Amino acid sequence: MTQTHAQASSAPVSASVPMLQLKVKVLRFDPEKDKKAYWTTYDVEAQAGDRVLDVINHIKWYLEPSLTFRRSCMHGICGSDAMLINGRNRLACKTLVRDVAKSGGTITVEPIRGLKVEKDLLVDMEPFFDSYKAIMPYFINESPAPAAERIQSEEEAERMAHSSNCILCACCTTSCPIFWVNGSYLGPAAIVQAHRFIFDTRDEATQQRLGIMNQNTGVWRCRTAYNCTEACPRDIPITQLIEEVKRAVMYGQA
Amino acid sequence: MYRGREGQWAFLLHRLSGLAILLYLMLHVFSIGSFIFGERFYMAIHETYDLWPFRIGLLFVTAGVVYHAFNGLRIIVMDFTGFGVAYQRQMWYGVMAISLLAFVGAAWVVMPRILGGY
Numbered sequence: 001m002t003q004t005h006a007q008a009s010s011a012p013v014s015a016s017v018p019m020l021q022l023k024v025k026v027l028r029f030d031p032e033k034d035k036k037a038y039w040t041t042y043d044v045e046a047q048a049g050d051r052v053l054d055v056i057n058h059i060k061w062y063l064e065p066s067l068t069f070r071r072s073c074m075h076g077i078c079g080s081d082a083m084l085i086n087g088r089n090r091l092a093c094k095t096l097v098r099d100v101a102k103s104g105g106t107i108t109v110e111p112i113r114g115l116k117v118e119k120d121l122l123v124d125m126e127p128f129f130d131s132y133k134a135i136m137p138y139f140i141n142e143s144p145a146p147a148a149e150r151i152q153s154e155e156e157a158e159r160m161a162h163s164s165n166c167i168l169c170a171c172c173t174t175s176c177p178i179f180w181v182n183g184s185y186l187g188p189a190a191i192v193q194a195h196r197f198i199f200d201t202r203d204e205a206t207q208q209r210l211g212i213m214n215q216n217t218g219v220w221r222c223r224t225a226y227n228c229t230e231a232c233p234r235d236i237p238i239t240q241l242i243e244e245v246k247r248a249v250m251y252g253q254a
Numbered sequence: 255m256y257r258g259r260e261g262q263w264a265f266l267l268h269r270l271s272g273l274a275i276l277l278y279l280m281l282h283v284f285s286i287g288s289f290i291f292g293e294r295f296y297m298a299i300h301e302t303y304d305l306w307p308f309r310i311g312l313l314f315v316t317a318g319v320v321y322h323a324f325n326g327l328r329i330i331v332m333d334f335t336g337f338g339v340a341y342q343r344q345m346w347y348g349v350m351a352i353s354l355l356a357f358v359g360a361a362w363v364v365m366p367r368i369l370g371g372y
Contacts, residue, residue: 086257175258177265177266195364223268225265225266226259226342227258229258230258238340239261243332
């Protein structure tokens with residue numbers, strides 16, 4: 001898509017790769033100048049195999065230096081670049097152009113919803129991390145540690161295999177219709193994190209976490225809209241995990 | 255509008271049908287209870303209900319109640335079994351089919367009253 005890309009890859013290959021003509025619609029907002037967010041469209045040339053993040057970087061580097069967004073590792077691990085791309089929450093660095101647009105098509109990019117927009121695509125993540133802190137996201141075991149390790153069976157490890165995949169990108173929480181209207185709901189990400197410790201056989205604070213989940217900001221606010229499960233870039237079956245926590249709270253066991 | 259899939263629309267329809275049923279129930283209680291203000295008042299309300307927009311509304315009330323009931327069963331299955339979460343999408347299409355049938359069935363019964371206007 002960009003000159004830099006053409007130079008980075010070997011010349012004959014990049015010459016043969018067809019370029020897509022894209023219109024990239026970005027919802028922009030500068031708190032110092034604008035009262036309301038507004039759409040701006042940029043014309044960008046990209047390869048089908050480019051990531052949406054490459055396209056946004058191109059806009060920032062060559063077209064609009066003031067465009068503000070988060071990105072760090074650019075490989076789907078740090079969870080910084082969650083955005084609302086073509087109407088769905090995705091990580092910009094894990095979304096290929098060919099999966100969201102054809103040549104001549106439009107890609108829309110908005111900030112994730114339900115959190116305050118600081119500037120352009122950058123939102124205030126503090127409320128999200130407050131919810132994360134609320135479920136005590138750390139290992140609690142007051143019994144004296146054994147000489148070697150705290151042993152888990154494979155089956156026991158499997159119980160928390162999905163929930164320990166979370167990268168806290170907020171794709172799920174900000175896709176939740178309940179979270180949009182009720183910011184006090186802890187949200188899918190916090191519940192997934194709670195699940196990771198509740199179903200950890202080595203952890204001893206299960207009852208406390210189930211208590212937190214049982215509060216009116218907890219797991220019962222989930223109305224099973226499945227947006228979180230569709231949005232998760234780590235393919236965590238979030239709704240299924242939330243339902244497991246609901247049952248654990250109800251049966252008082254984990 | 256967020257491009258969610260079936261689950262999002264199932265949730266939204268459930269909420270809307272729930273509110274619609276609540277509204278219908280309040281209206282129903284009021285219009286039946288209006289008899290305490292006398293027969294003329296009661297009849298005036300009920301003759302208004304004979305107008306065709308209310309007849310058509312009846313079809314949506316029927317479909318709404320059936321949707322809310324069967325989607326409620328879908329939610330119970332999801333809450334209590336892993337199977338329910340895995341097949342929620344298929345179950346929702348089933349719920350929609352049943353609701354549509356209820357709508358068509360009610361339309362079949364009520365149609366003469368809409369057309370005849372009695």
